[in-house]
Amino acid sequence: MLALAFALVAQDATAPYLNPSLPVEQRSADLVSRLTLAEKVAQMQNEAPAVPRLGIPAYVWWSEALHGAVGNPVTVYPQAIGLASSFDTLLMANVASAISDEGRARYYDTLKRRGRTGMHQGLDFWAPNINIFRDPRWGRGQETYGEDPFLTKRMAIAFVSNFQGEQNGKFKAIATPKHFAVHSGPDRERHHFNAVVDPRDEWNTYLPAFRGAVTEAGAWSIMSAYSAVNGEPASASPTLLGKILRDTWGFQGYVVSDCGAIGDLLSGHKLASTEAEVSAKAVTAGCDLECGGTYHSLEEAVAKGIISVDKLDRSLVRLFEARIRLGMFDTAQTGPWKPIPMSVVDSPEHRALALKAARESVVLLKNDGILPLKGVRSLAVIGPNAADHDVPLGNYNGTPAHTTSVLEGIQQVAPRGTRVSYTKGSSRLAGDGGEPVPASVLPGGVSGEYFLNENLQGNPILRQKSDNIDNDWGSDGPGGGVPKDGFSARWTATLVPKVSGEYALGARADDGVRVWLDDKQIVNDWSVHPASSVVTTVPLVAGRSYRIRMEYYEHDGQASAKLVWMPPVRQNYAEAVNLAKQSDAVVMVLGISGQVENEENDRSNIDLPAPQQGLLNAVLATGKPVVVVLESGSCLTVSDSRIRGLVQAWYPGQSGGTAVAEVLFGKVNPAGRLPVTFYKSLAQVPPIANYKMDGRTYRYMKAKPLYPFGYGLSYTRFRYSDAHVERRSDNGGLFVTVSVRNIGNVEGDEVIQVYSSREGAAWPEPLRKLVAFHRAHILPGANVTVTIPVDPRGLAQADGNGILTILPGKYRIHIGGGQPGYDPATSGRGQDVTMRLDEKVIPTSKQRVLPAIIK
Known part of the structure; x- marks a missing residue:
């Protein structure tokens, strides 16, 4: 069988690097010795080009698998913080193995259909995130396993070892624990931030999970962080990458930088004065692979004598050793290298596992006896998260075939004869920009142009009319001759708002996007990134016409582009109040979303957003029994004594709505435990830029929290x-x-x-x-x-x-x-x-x- 990842077009088919009977290290060194300097430099960047004369296929080192392989469709499990709340390492092991099964299946399927793979289609995955969630404001805390080093370490070991599926030095996939090390906010400052850490805190809090992932689970890849630690930028740190990772722990794999982190060495950390110098420092310290474009200067660095070719070769041997261990250069497809069929993707077994994981992640925080719900003939479901299908997916997620919202779960699970009524009740945030601009305010529709490149050059290959800009193509692309990757688009329309006021207006896209209003650019996020929102506040006058222009490019992997807004909201809780009064009980589904807490978006407070707090107060005032379900990736201070039951659902994945409903109606007995402390207020938390652990988390905190780490109730005793x-x-x-x-x-x-x-x-x-x-x-x-x-x-x-x-x-x-x-x-x-x-x-x-x- 010819390996799908490798066409045997090498000039010498008997070359040592093609001989599977030789040691992997010898094969890799032989292959590297055959590369020119230019080829070597190109292979040290995450978009590694093909080298046809040696039969090396192009490869993109960038796939994600935080709680499911990123793709469409895939199985999406609860967000990492929810998986941690299960306190179940066996569950974590099964989830990790299922994720890498889907990742490897998609790799082979893409290779077979397209002859190459791209972003989110490889066999190296940038997960898990095992930083310590030491501050509830940190936007990426939802991606972690919580605040405790021991729980994080045990979950990391279960994930990495089962995800990689190592057998005799061969890998099903490669996990990449990140971000080494210490990194945990403030996230917007990460490109220049220096975390000052007491060495004892470093070894007792920030490093144990990485040590476990390397020394016990055998992680073959590590991602370095953006920030500096005690003055050494993590991606060029001799201490972290050399002394600790390789010399002390014996790490044998490769290190990849976070995206753009090598460029940050120059622009943010001011480590040197040229790209060649910072690139040489990073490679010398032990950063083998760059996500970004700064390592192109390594040719210049070699020419100027700043770095030797031997140091490049050291990194390249590690990189090609990984690809060989993944089976990319062998015709025999056995063991963990065996192609996995696409039938495993979103399979019934994986859907069942996603439901099991969601069930185990639910934490019951308060129950005065109202739960499980019994004898309820009419139930009001209220809240901005109740019917939402995106919120349960968190961030760094793929796209499932279907996501069950909490409302749908309740409708499916409620006893026969129960009348379930729903109203949104309020916006999620004041100024949340998460809804596609509707066709009703875009008279004449939208004119779209699509280009065969990423920079809108030349003549459009496709012109298309649409009602609005609400595109979620996944990995399929727009069609009509437009490629799935490497295209760009421009849309124009006229916006006529119906209400005057302050609007949040912008876009949600994967990848680059920018928007103009009356020829003035209002948002610009022209970069490769997972789906995320960028909005700004603009005043709009009812009935006035505004020119809208939105430009977008898709680089690789998933593709989506949406013009989004949030009209001025004058909260009116009357419908929710009336619905509550007409019902026996109320379930309020509140919280935040992955658009609120995410990469480079730390929270400024841990309160329930104001529109929802007002909604909660209005419904509680009716005197009807109220159960609150929270969807969030971190703590929210919800403590009103009138709340009868409180459930923390996290971002529970594609089956989360079913799991939550099963808990509410007693079909599942909750047993999740908090992997983080729920604080009474930020007065209990030190400043986010302070990395000293004294007074932080349950391990050092003396004050009484709202709900402690490890807490969770049951329906039994x-x-x-x-x-x-x-x-x-x-x-x-x-x-x-x-x-x-x-x-x-x-x-x-x-x-x-x-x-x-x-x-x-x-x-x-x-x-x-x-x-x-x-x-x-x-x-x-x-x-x-x-x-x-x-x-x-x-x-x-x-x-x-x-x-x-x-x-x-x-x-x-x-x-x-x-x-x-x-x-x-x-x-x-x-x-x-x-x-x-x-x-x-x-x-x-x-x-x-x-x-x-x-x-």
């Missing part, structure tokens, strides 16, 4: 008993054993959590920390006895050089359904075991983490 702790003789760790009985009438999952705290601990040592967890399913009346290993590295504290030591002293080991002092009411009181531990230095070598034992 559990009782803990017979807890005891044994010392492990092999490595200095512990075995924690506890019995948990379901004393309620409903079967359900309990997340057994183990926390350690040392008497007298103070920063930089955590006040308390999660050291083990296990999710167990327990039938009514049943009792399970669980023995959970505690890794000694979890008990230990790192010094400023990363040396792990169990500090001597009196330790409190808490075993329960939540943090010590914050056990959920449905979990009952946890159990404490007090013991003394002696000082012990823990080896940094790889150690296998044992699974829990259930009796």
